[in-house]
Amino acid sequence: MAQEITLKDRYGYMLWMRHFELACLEGVPTREIHGELHTGVGQEAISAGMVGFLSKEDAMCSTHRNHMHAIAKGVDLRAMLAEIFEKSTGICGGFGGHMHIFDPSLKFSATGIVGAGVPVALGHAYAARLKGNQAVAVAVVGDGAVNTGAFHEAMNMAGALSLPLVVVVENNEWAISVPFSASSATETIAERAPSWRAHGIRVNGLDVEEVANAFEAALARARSGKGPSIIEAMCYRFRGHFEGDADMYRSKEEKERRRSEDPLERTKETLVARGLATLEELNEIEKSVVASISEMLASVRKDPSPSGADATRYVFAE
């Protein structure tokens, strides 16, 4: 399956991810989206690097910053956008909101509690063991999550039982205002892996091919019964922790410098340099993505809000 996804395809996915996030940003000042919205702008290469390797049987457990992970898993974009814009047509009918995207048909779920997704992925991995199938469970977390008890407990069990768990850590070096360097006993996350009998690798999370290669290898390892892996993908969060975050803890100089290393630009340059696409061609692709998303947003905006009368539904099974 992976062979079918070219670098140009991955660039296309990155464009969808970037412009999906930009569309979400539009709903904040207009108060169509309430609560704190977390976007992954700048971290696209990690999600785009995961595209194409997972089937419906493989699970993915995500975080508060989940939109691009969901896109990588194949979650319906319109239904997700509608959920984020608090519409009754949303993937969870508006009951979840942007931090709580669920698509059981794709075994995708997310949680707003940092670290809490990793034990859930462990459950999916154990189910694969019980069922005796080839499924893998993927947990995507931020660097902040690796310091939770839940992360350690789940990694230890996955290692002890040699379960098919792949943890992708988006190390954007900051957990809100606290830098990773100030909160971890180890310099890297990858180096912790052996203590859980896991394989650990640190990759450049701005390089979509590097991510894809590491992800493919980790999945192969998991599917062949060799146990869990941690992929630590280095990246940078281009925007504040949430929309509205004053983001004073990162210096202007740092932000400018790091934002200039844009994974989309990087991929574009690679494609052109290798003669895999022309600049014009790539710009055309971007234009059509932008047009599709703005059309999608316009249409989502016409959808109704959930009816207040339904607010007490779904507490128990219907």
Add this chain to the structure above:
Amino acid sequence: MARNLNLSQCISEALHLEMERDPQVLVIGEDVGGQGGVFGATRGLQKKYGSGRVLDTPISESAITGMGVGLALEGYRPVLEIMFVDFIGVCLDQVYNAIAKNHYMSGGKVRMPIVIKTAGGCIGSGAQHSQCLWGLFAHLPGLKVVAPSNPYDAKGLMASAVESDDPVVFIEHKGLLLKRAEDFTFGSDVPAERYTVPIGKANVVREGSDLTLVTLSGTVAPSVTAAEEALKKGISVEVIDLRSVVPLDMDTVAASVKKTGKILVVDEDYLSFGLSAEVVTRLLERKISITSVKRLAVPDVPIPGALSLEQEVVPNERSISAAIAETVGKA
């Protein structure tokens, strides 16, 4: 004249004064140091008192609360920040098996002068970032539970919480934290110097004779507004801000209900097995005659994501007005 402060700055002012007074006071939590808290309620503390006394932690709530127990055993007074109260699930063990019980289990030998400082309440963030949970803490013996409704109380109650030899869960309402003092119709004058507001004494925010409305935290202001509206229709509502769930100031509530005979409890926490039932039951136990009872609280559902759903389940001015009319039989 109200000083130009928001509620979170009043809390930070209280913490400054407590840290200055007592070198044993520590502040520990995520983003409390360099950033001064995600709502600014610990602003300036690290700069003034250093990174030893004001510690930025990893996202490790079990370690935060557990180390708070150890530090209390060492004689410190830790203020532990759990950013949102919803995250307490990660570390409830240390809170209810150690912080709440150690004094009791040790036969009174061990003190736990710990403040668990946390933000609750709805601001449109869905099921995992919107809860109040004071009823949960109140159910666990050994914890005092405070939830201020205005800047004056926030500052004075925080001083009392830090000074208390008992553990205090201090729940700040997210909808109030960034509100300016001048935007409050009560408790907007905040002295710059240190003062305390005693924990366990309710505040009659507005006097009235037809109905007693009991509430706290984020629903006090809309209750006061609803009471003002009700007066235009000839209904006189007494609004009581409990300030704390534990201790529960039943003397103040009972004195009011003796006068009005009618009770409405407005609670942003879940309805069942919680504050509203507790207040009403205690009135009945005191054999106070009541002619009308109503409870307005989140109807035992998680807080939904979409605002159109949230507004349906979380008490607001509109639903409080309707509940007032219903309780006095003028619906």
